[in-house]
Structure formats: C-alpha cells, structure tokens
Amino acid sequence: MVDTLVFVVAAVICLVGALGVVLARNPVHSALMLVMTLFGIAVQFVAQEAHFLAAVQVIVYAGAIVVLFLFVIMLLGVDRAQNLEMSFLPVQKWAALLFASGSLAVVVALIVVVGEPVTGVHAMGGTLGGSTDDVRLLARSLFSDYVYAFELTSLLLVIAVIGAVVLVRKPKQTNPIAAEDGGGT
Amino acid sequence: MEITTGWYLVLGALLFVIGGTGLLIRRNPLVMLMCVELMLNGVNLSFVAFSRTLGDIGGQTVVFFVLVVAAAEVVVGLGLVVAILRRQPGSTADDLSELKG
Numbered sequence: 001m002v003d004t005l006v007f008v009v010a011a012v013i014c015l016v017g018a019l020g021v022v023l024a025r026n027p028v029h030s031a032l033m034l035v036m037t038l039f040g041i042a043v044q045f046v047a048q049e050a051h052f053l054a055a056v057q058v059i060v061y062a063g064a065i066v067v068l069f070l071f072v073i074m075l076l077g078v079d080r081a082q083n084l085e086m087s088f089l090p091v092q093k094w095a096a097l098l099f100a101s102g103s104l105a106v107v108v109a110l111i112v113v114v115g116e117p118v119t120g121v122h123a124m125g126g127t128l129g130g131s132t133d134d135v136r137l138l139a140r141s142l143f144s145d146y147v148y149a150f151e152l153t154s155l156l157l158v159i160a161v162i163g164a165v166v167l168v169r170k171p172k173q174t175n176p177i178a179a180e181d182g183g184g185t
Numbered sequence: 186m187e188i189t190t191g192w193y194l195v196l197g198a199l200l201f202v203i204g205g206t207g208l209l210i211r212r213n214p215l216v217m218l219m220c221v222e223l224m225l226n227g228v229n230l231s232f233v234a235f236s237r238t239l240g241d242i243g244g245q246t247v248v249f250f251v252l253v254v255a256a257a258e259v260v261v262g263l264g265l266v267v268a269i270l271r272r273q274p275g276s277t278a279d280d281l282s283e284l285k286g
Binding site for chain 1: 187188191192193194195196198199200201202203204205206207209210211213215216218219220222223226229230233234236237239240241242243245246248249250252253254255256257258259260261263264265266267268270271274
C-alpha cells in the first residue's frame with residue numbers, strides 16, 4: 001500500500017515536472033521544473049532500492065547539471081519568454097505529433113500487457129537483494145567487469161573539459177596593430 | 186493494487202515521449218538540452234526497474250555510465266550554446282541553418 005502511494009506521488013511529480021519543462025515559456029522555469037522531475041526520479045530509485053544512484057542523481061543532476069543550466073541562462077541573459085505559437089516550422093508540428101502519438105500507442109500497448117513484460121534470465125552472480133548492499137555490488141561490478149569502460153569515461157571527461165574550454169575561449173585579437181598598441185601602452 | 190515492473194517502464198516511456206516531443210517543438214537550444222536530459226532520465230528509470238526485477242547489478246552500472254556521459258554532453262552542449270549566442274545574441278536552433286556555405 002505504501003509502495004503504491006509512493007509510486008503514484010513520485011510519478012505525478014515526475015510527469016508534472018516533465019510537462020513543465022516542455023511547456024514553460026521562460027527557460028528559468030524550465031530548469032526549475034527539471035529539478036522537480038529529477039527529484040521524482042530519485043524517489044523512484046529509492047523505492048527500487050538503488051540508494052546510491054538516488055544520491056548520485058540528486059548530487060550530480062540537481063546539484064551540478066541544473067546549476068550549470070541556470071548559470072548559462074543568467075550569463076547569456078536569454079531568460080525571456082518564447083512565443084510557443086509562432087515558433088513552429090511547417091513540418092515540425094506534424095513530426096512532433098507523429099512521434100508523440102506513435103510512442104503513446106506503444107505505451108498503451110505496454111499497459112495492456114503489463115502483467116509480466118520482463119522476459120530476461122535472472123542473474124546468477126552479484127545478485128541484488130541479498131545481504132550485501134547496492135554500493136558494494138556496484139563498486140565490484142564497476143571495477144571488475146566494466147573497468148575498461150570506467151577508464152574510458154575518464155578520457156571522455158578530459159575531452160569534454162578541453163572541448164568546453166576551447167569553445168568558450170575568446171577569439172584571439174586578429175588586428176595586429178591594435179594588439180601592438182594594447183601591448184605598448 | 187501492486188506496483189509491478191511494468192508501471193515503472195510505462196513511467197519511463199512517458200518521460201521519454203515528453204522529452205522527445207519537447208525536443209521537436211522547442212527552438213531554444215537550452216530547453217532542447219533539458220529535454221534530452223528528460224529522455225535520458227526516462228531510460229535510466231527503465232534500467233533500474235529491469236535491474237531490480239532481474240536481480241542484476243549491471244543495470245545500475247549502466248545508469249552510472251549514462252550519468253557520466255550526460256554530464257559530459259551538457260558541458261560540451263552548453264559550451265556550444267555560449268559560443269553561438271555570444272556571436273549572435275537571441276539566435277534559435279533554426280538560425281543555425283546559416284552555417285552552410
């Protein structure tokens with residue numbers, strides 16, 4: 001009973017936040033609605049006993065990524081409203097309608113067969129729900145089976161940091177005379 | 186009523202659909218990036234639901250990697266947005282068609 005209540009409340013929070021992200025005219029409101037959705041997802045993670053991922057979700061997503069979004073919005077001063085009616089390309093509205101209706105049909109089909117949609121093989125080793133907690137299992141999986149992927153993510157993060165610095169750097173002074181004047185005085 | 190795995194999958198699919206629709210109808214590049222985050226979170230929820238049902242920690246490991254890739258994607262994406270909007274204030278995703286030629 002409590003499980004059902006937690007699921008329903010968190011699902012409503014997630015969906016309201018998601019709709020708010022899409023429908024809000026002001027980008028700042030979109031970012032705040034995104035925080036709401038992310039907290040709802042974190043509650044769902046806790047309900048499925050993924051406690052470490054719930055903590056990481058709150059810290060990384062709500063704490064770092066959304067703050068980064070808000071920082072860029074404030075830095076660029078683009079926090080003015082966008083008129084949703086005027087902003088459609090001719091094909092855009094129909095493509096969106098087709099995507100949404102087709103995907104919703106898939107979702108409804110999933111609800112119809114909702115009895116047991118999971119048809120996988122149960123795990124043999126490193127199973128969840130035993131005596132060991134999820135942090136220990138996750139660490140063992142990460143540093144044994146997925147250790148090459150884990151090392152590659154460090155490379156990915158370095159590339160992302162270098163790319164961001166190169167992209168945002170101010171272009172060099174192209175006028176040599178102005179540059180010499182600036183250096184001389 | 187008992188909450189089965191299917192309900193979590195439905196919620197994840199709904200989040201994915203909402204994010205994808207937003208990605209198609211919004212033109213502000215910042216909001217488009219936020220919609221990508223919504224889609225990634227819908228998929229993450231599905232992975233955790235499968236991980237719980239099958240008792241396999243691999244699903245949660247994949248979610249961990251998705252978090253890292255999402256962080257890198259946001260850093261590079263916001264860098265691009267800053268670089269473009271600094272040159273052309275107030276430009277939308279459609280204005281990037283001027284990149285050609």
